[in-house]
């Protein structure tokens with residue numbers, strides 16, 4: 001267990017069968033469901049995979065709580081929720097154009113993270129448990145007397161500005177920019193903003209829960225190491241009041257009244273729990289000889305599809321690292337891909353795009369749409385004197401999917417869309433001269 005001087009404590013190890021209790025002796029020993037649970041708690045199983053999923057991919061947690069989750073009111077639609085939250089499939093045509101957006105401005109009115117959700121795009125179909133939704137948030141208010149869960153998918157939160165404190169059924173996670181957090185499908189939580197306004201991205205993974213990619217010949221270590229994934233210790237809220245439980249279900253928001261905090265889990269054991277990961281812990285593996293490797297080498301987490309090696313979603317990062325490849329065009333190469341790529345920027349500048357791709361912004365290059373370094377980057381990288389160079393002040397990410405990523409009507413129409421994006425490649429003029437090899 002890691003114990004920072006202040007703030008929440010964490011259990012470490014990806015997908016471990018963790019166990020934790022906020023009151024000594026609260027966790028039943030030797031069985032999950034004794035006739036009577038210590039301290040008068042209720043036992044509740046939380047299943048993130050089918051009961052019969054293979055052992056290696058099975059995820060479930062036993063929660064020991066003050067009241068079972070069924071103690072709540074009926075759901076009613078929550079039409080006041082963000083009108084820009086969408087699930088898909090999108091009804092508008094998906095253009096093949098390369099797309100890019102400026103960041104969302106920070107809000108001028110009080111709004112919490114859930115109410116601020118703005119969907120840029122989605123792929124697949126939440127109802128078929130395939131694909132993902134890509135949302136932006138820009139919020140300035142903590143969630144008070146309201147909690148949320150998403151039945152449509154697991155949430156990967158990628159903060160770009162401002163810290164998030166995630167109060168969840170399993171405990172508390174602090175997530176600053178440079179960290180990511182994953183909340184299992186269906187887990188109840190609230191988001192506080194301890195450092196003021198916050199902005200970032202949410203990948204709502206409709207498919208199989210994220211796992212760590214295989215390492216192949218790289219061996220037993222490297223990429224994202226299992227031990228660096230941090231899970232919260234049990235922490236419970238024992239309070240009653242006029243409280244709201246929000247949920248996203250089949251693409252729509254609902255609200256149910258509840259007269260107590262749903263974060264009343266005193267102890268839990270299992271492997272389906274929220275976790276956070278410090279992206280600076282990623283062990284970057286790259287070329288130490290020549291050529292620019294495929295970006296899959298930078299995969300932090302992958303949600304597999306039924307086809308081996310073809311992801312439902314890959315979460316890939318482009319962190320600070322050394323570039324040493326000799327006689328090599330070092331930036332990302334020009335590219336057309338059967339897979340679909342949404343990119344965001346957490347910090348600094350991305351090596352393929354030195355202008356126009358801004359922290360908090362995003363770009364989308366869908367199936368077979370060409371993309372690559374902008375003209376100025378091509379010019380510079382083709383003529384640079386190649387010596388070892390450390391890329392610093394940079395942290396971009398990519399959400400890559402086998403399913404076409406469909407922008408929402410908002411994303412196509414918003415004034416944040418850079419309608420001149422294509423022009424960044426305009427200066428790529430011909431250099432061909434058949435007389436000079």
Ligand SMILES: O=C(O)Cc1cc(O)ccc1O
Nearest residue numbers: 294295332333335341352371
């Ligand atoms: O910028 C992109 O489009 C992502 C990307 C990065 C890279 O290093 C190689 C290929 C690729 O698609």
Ligand SMILES: [Fe+2]
Nearest residue numbers: 335341365371
């Ligand atoms: Fe690409």
